[in-house]
Amino acid sequence: MTWRDMTPEELVTRPEARLGGALLWIVITCSVAFIVPTIGCVVAFVILTTGGIHANPGNVFTWLDGPYRIGKVYMIPVLLFMAWSLVFVAMTLARLRSTPVVAGAGMVLWVVLRFVLGYLAQAPDVAAAEKTSWVDGLVLIWPYGVNILAEVALAAGFCGYMAAGVRPNAYYRRRMPRS
Amino acid sequence: MPKLTGALRAMVLAAAAVAVVGIAGTILAFDQLRAVGSRYMIAILFITAWSVLFVGMTLARARATPIVASTGLVLWVAYRFCVAVFSGGWPLIVDLLGEAVLAAGFCGYMATGALPVAYYRRAEP
Numbered sequence: 522m523t524w525r526d527m528t529p530e531e532l533v534t535r536p537e538a539r540l541g542g543a544l545l546w547i548v549i550t551c552s553v554a555f556i557v558p559t560i561g562c563v564v565a566f567v568i569l570t571t572g573g574i575h576a577n578p579g580n581v582f583t584w585l586d587g588p589y590r591i592g593k594v595y596m597i598p599v600l601l602f603m604a605w606s607l608v609f610v611a612m613t614l615a616r617l618r619s620t621p622v623v624a625g626a627g628m629v630l631w632v633v634l635r636f637v638l639g640y641l642a643q644a645p646d647v648a649a650a651e652k653t654s655w656v657d658g659l660v661l662i663w664p665y666g667v668n669i670l671a672e673v674a675l676a677a678g679f680c681g682y683m684a685a686g687v688r689p690n691a692y693y694r695r696r697m698p699r700s
Numbered sequence: 701m702p703k704l705t706g707a708l709r710a711m712v713l714a715a716a717a718v719a720v721v722g723i724a725g726t727i728l729a730f731d732q733l734r735a736v737g738s739r740y741m742i743a744i745l746f747i748t749a750w751s752v753l754f755v756g757m758t759l760a761r762a763r764a765t766p767i768v769a770s771t772g773l774v775l776w777v778a779y780r781f782c783v784a785v786f787s788g789g790w791p792l793i794v795d796l797l798g799e800a801v802l803a804a805g806f807c808g809y810m811a812t813g814a815l816p817v818a819y820y821r822r823a824e825p
Contacts, residue, residue, distance in 0.1 A: 543805065591788075667718055671751070675802035678707065678802070
């Protein structure tokens with residue numbers, strides 16, 4: 522596919538140059554993923570520092586220790602995704618041309634981390650418990666592998682959208698497909 | 701005639717891997733699937749069936765593939781999101797939001813990407 526630069530008039534009038542469709546849903550989801558836990562952590566911290574440590578209203582302290590309690594298998598990818606969400610939303614609001622590349626790379630890294638921590642790193646423990654080899658350990662936890670392979674398919678679609686989607690190209694790179 | 705290349709080919713190859721591992725695992729190692737619990741088992745069986753359907757429809761170049769594939773993935777993420785809301789803490793919900801972001805990108809690519817439009821609808825990119 523070949524692209525052409527949008528004219529100043531097209532930048533104002535074309536709907537593709539505005540935040541909408543799947544791109545808008547992505548931005549909203551990322552905003553929620555960062556803002557809600559951040560507010561929860563701030564509220565919990567305020568309660569903690571004002572002497573409310575014995576109260577724990579609404580189980581509010583789970584905002585602080587939730588990632589630790591869930592274990593590193595989820596904690597590291599969740600914190601990475603929250604950080605990525607903040608960067609992505611900021612870059613989107615600034616309409617930086619490099620946003621699609623940074624976004625795609627971030628989500629690929631996220632899926633790779635989930636593959637390593639949620640699948641490969643689990644195999645040695647399973648193998649030790651079952652007194653078998655590391656490869657047999659991988660086979661024993663195959664359902665988690667299926668889950669992550671499906672995420673690979675999703676990530677490929679996400680990267681395809683960011684690289685070749687009409688709206689991301691119009692919004693971030695100010696260009697349209699040459700007709 | 702557009703060919704299966706780029707991100708679309710990567711999606712189909714990953715889906716084919718899901719189908720192969722999911723079917724082989726279900727037939728040869730069903731105990732491991734049962735061990736993960738009924739909620740997770742439903743999600744695994746669903747995504748395996750989705751993969752078979754997606755790969756089959758892609759090979760047949762069915763025009764309905766983008767809408768069927770996107771709907772299936774949205775249902776898969778929505779189901780797991782509901783499970784996380786009712787059984788997990790907030791980190792699990794954020795984790796599923798990450799998958800929702802990927803799913804939105806997938807749907808956007810299937811709906812407006814030049815290659816999927818050209819490949820399934822036999823239109824020029």
